[in-house]
Amino acid sequence: MQNHSGRNLTYVIVHDLGRAIVKGHYDQHNPFPIEAALCTQYGASRSVLREAVKMLTAKGLLRARPRQGTWIEPEENWNLLDPDVLQWLLERKYSPQLLVEFTEMRLAFEPMAAALAAQRCQPEDIQNILAALDRMREAEKGNDDPLSSDIAFHVSILNACGNRFYAQLKGMINTALRISIRLTNQRKGVPLASIRDHKKVVDAIMARDPEAASEAMRALIVEAMMLIQQSKADELQKAASIGSSIKSAQ
Amino acid sequence: MQNHSGRNLTYVIVHDLGRAIVKGHYDQHNPFPIEAALCTQYGASRSVLREAVKMLTAKGLLRARPRQGTWIEPEENWNLLDPDVLQWLLERKYSPQLLVEFTEMRLAFEPMAAALAAQRCQPEDIQNILAALDRMREAEKGNDDPLSSDIAFHVSILNACGNRFYAQLKGMINTALRISIRLTNQRKGVPLASIRDHKKVVDAIMARDPEAASEAMRALIVEAMMLIQQSKADELQKAASIGSSIKSAQ
DNA sequence: ACAAGATTATTTATCATATAAATTTAGCAC
DNA sequence: GTGCTAAATTTATATGATAAATAATCTTGT
Numbered sequence: 001m002q003n004h005s006g007r008n009l010t011y012v013i014v015h016d017l018g019r020a021i022v023k024g025h026y027d028q029h030n031p032f033p034i035e036a037a038l039c040t041q042y043g044a045s046r047s048v049l050r051e052a053v054k055m056l057t058a059k060g061l062l063r064a065r066p067r068q069g070t071w072i073e074p075e076e077n078w079n080l081l082d083p084d085v086l087q088w089l090l091e092r093k094y095s096p097q098l099l100v101e102f103t104e105m106r107l108a109f110e111p112m113a114a115a116l117a118a119q120r121c122q123p124e125d126i127q128n129i130l131a132a133l134d135r136m137r138e139a140e141k142g143n144d145d146p147l148s149s150d151i152a153f154h155v156s157i158l159n160a161c162g163n164r165f166y167a168q169l170k171g172m173i174n175t176a177l178r179i180s181i182r183l184t185n186q187r188k189g190v191p192l193a194s195i196r197d198h199k200k201v202v203d204a205i206m207a208r209d210p211e212a213a214s215e216a217m218r219a220l221i222v223e224a225m226m227l228i229q230q231s232k233a234d235e236l237q238k239a240a241s242i243g244s245s246i247k248s249a250q
Numbered sequence: 251m252q253n254h255s256g257r258n259l260t261y262v263i264v265h266d267l268g269r270a271i272v273k274g275h276y277d278q279h280n281p282f283p284i285e286a287a288l289c290t291q292y293g294a295s296r297s298v299l300r301e302a303v304k305m306l307t308a309k310g311l312l313r314a315r316p317r318q319g320t321w322i323e324p325e326e327n328w329n330l331l332d333p334d335v336l337q338w339l340l341e342r343k344y345s346p347q348l349l350v351e352f353t354e355m356r357l358a359f360e361p362m363a364a365a366l367a368a369q370r371c372q373p374e375d376i377q378n379i380l381a382a383l384d385r386m387r388e389a390e391k392g393n394d395d396p397l398s399s400d401i402a403f404h405v406s407i408l409n410a411c412g413n414r415f416y417a418q419l420k421g422m423i424n425t426a427l428r429i430s431i432r433l434t435n436q437r438k439g440v441p442l443a444s445i446r447d448h449k450k451v452v453d454a455i456m457a458r459d460p461e462a463a464s465e466a467m468r469a470l471i472v473e474a475m476m477l478i479q480q481s482k483a484d485e486l487q488k489a490a491s492i493g494s495s496i497k498s499a500q
Numbered sequence: 501a502c503a504a505g506a507t508t509a510t511t512t513a514t515c516a517t518a519t520a521a522a523t524t525t526a527g528c529a530c
Numbered sequence: 531g532t533g534c535t536a537a538a539t540t541t542a543t544a545t546g547a548t549a550a551a552t553a554a555t556c557t558t559g560t
Contacts, residue, residue: 008513010304034540045515047297050541051304054260058308058334066541067523080418081331084308098414104366105359105415112358164348165355168330258542284511295544300512316512316551 013042013052015084021061021072022088032062032070059085083171090179096232099183102176103225107218109166110154114201114217115210116161125160129202132156136195151177153198157217160205184227193223263292263302265334271311271322272338282312282320309335333421340429346482349433352426353475357468359416360404364451364467365460366411375410376456382406383452386445401427403448407467410455434477443473 017038026032033041038049053070056062060079064070079085089098117125135149154177155170197220204212267288276282283291288299303320306312310329314320329335339348367375385399404427405420447470454462 010513014308036540045513047300047516048514050297051301051513054301054305055308058264058305064541065523066521067539069540076414076417079329079332080415082329101413101415104362104413108362109355109358112354116354163351163354164326165330165351167326260542286511295542297543297545301542314512316549317510317553318551319511 009044010048010051014055018056018088023092026072032072034069086172087175099180099228103228107221110221111214111218113158113161113166114213117157118205118208118210118213120162121160128156133202147181184231259294260298260301264305268306268338273342276322282322284319336422337425349430349478353478357471360471361464361468363408363411363416364463367407368455368458368460368463370412371410378406379452397431434481443470
């Protein structure tokens with residue numbers, strides 16, 4: 001990858017503004033700046049700023065009107081399923097709740113994807129799934145990255161289910177798992193989930209058993225959900241203990 | 251709605267180009283035009299064209315590089331879950347296959363949404379769901395639009411499940427159902443599905459029974475899927491009969 | 501003939517400036 | 531105060547120029 005898209009000034013500004021917006025940097029007290037102010041802030045021309053704002057508009061984050069200026073759209077209009085938006089959202093610190101909601105989403109479509117894969121995956125899809133499982137085995141031996149191989153496994157199944165919408169979710173799984181692992185404090189070398197549980201999914205798909213594939217996948221995600229819930233609870237408890245220590249110090 | 255966003259020249263061009271792209275108007279033989287050509291084609295300034303292209307880039311449809319020009323991204327990179335992109339895609343004639351894939355997607359998350367709603371919806375959510383069901387009853391009597399009330403029903407449940415990602419899918423449901431109804435040749439006044447089957451979902455949610463809610467919702471979508479599959483088969487048969495009549499005429 | 505390096509050409513990226521359009525706000529007559 | 535007019539503000543559009551990236555072409559030496 002030579003000229004990463006992020007090098008263009010426009011894209012740098014898009015990502016910077018995008019992060020600021022989802023972080024809630026702008027509100028009624030601090031409204032979104034007018035074009036001229038943004039130009040000053042970034043030292044860029046109006047063309048660049050307008051193009052950046054238009055990209056964020058296309059993702060549902062902004063809206064502009066003559067004389068009224070540009071403002072943040074209500075959060076329900078953001079395209080959460082846009083890979084950029086999702087990444088900016090999950091990058092916010094302390095967003096375990098959003099991760100829970102995303103995992104609830106995975107709980108809906110990944111078991112279904114496994115079931116569809118069991119019904120109609122092609123030989124090459126099986127090859128890819130088996131290759132991903134092998135990567136996980138290698139990771140367990142320390143010869144591969146556990147996180148990347150786990151992601152590759154889930155992606156291989158989304159690819160195998162022969163549905164373009166499911167395939168779309170690859171980027172989001174990638175983003176969410178990487179953030180998730182950061183939140184749940186997993187470290188390199190620590191297996192994320194057992195090979196055995198993952199293999200159950202593969203076996204069911206190869207046996208052309210949709211029900212079993214679905215159930216095995218569901219078990220994997222429930223496991224992930226429990227890790228997230230746990231760290232969310234830890235987070236809350238930490239906050240509470242800080243709160244009480246402040247209280248007791250008064 | 252006073253100044254619909256579509257009135258700006260930029261947005262008109264975005265939608266026009268977006269439709270042309272998903273229709274496959276551009277390919278290796280007919281590559282995407284350079285900026286200057288697009289300006290001529292639309293009689294617009296470079297600023298406007300560049301902003302439109304940037305919006306389509308944000309939706310994953312295009313990519314640009316100096317000297318290399320602008321080109322269509324491979325379809326797997328398109329943000330299918332962007333409401334605009336989905337609409338452009340479904341508007342293409344003869345895209346029952348895409349509708350099938352979308353309905354497979356609904357089959358994953360709508361039953362789950364109903365189950366979540368059963369677990370944790372608030373009193374006002376129940377109110378909204380019941381109101382939507384009432385609209386469907388009125389539609390059956392000819393006092394409301396059957397399609398709109400059906401959509402309102404599904405949306406009310408997505409709103410009730412307390413998950414932002416599920417709520418995101420509202421726009422897509424709206425688009426897909428409207429296109430679906432066009433494809434399956436339903437007419438105004440013809441009920442899309444029975445009130446009784448829809449009421450089963452509501453009853454299960456109000457009884458706080460996630461399993462039953464999920465199953466009742468699944469039944470609704472399976473019904474919709476069968477209608478689509480049927481019209482897809484009709485389409486294929488029609489095409490085949492045209493093909494054979496051409497053949498027999500030779 | 502051919503490889504290496506320099507030159508040219510093409511296209512997007514960025515900047516700058518000006519005018520138009522939309523719409524709120526302020527001013528003013530009554 | 532009410533209703534009309536004028537001014538002010540902000541985005542939308544147009545135009546033209548320069549910079550940057552890189553493919554294509556043209557030297558030049560062997």
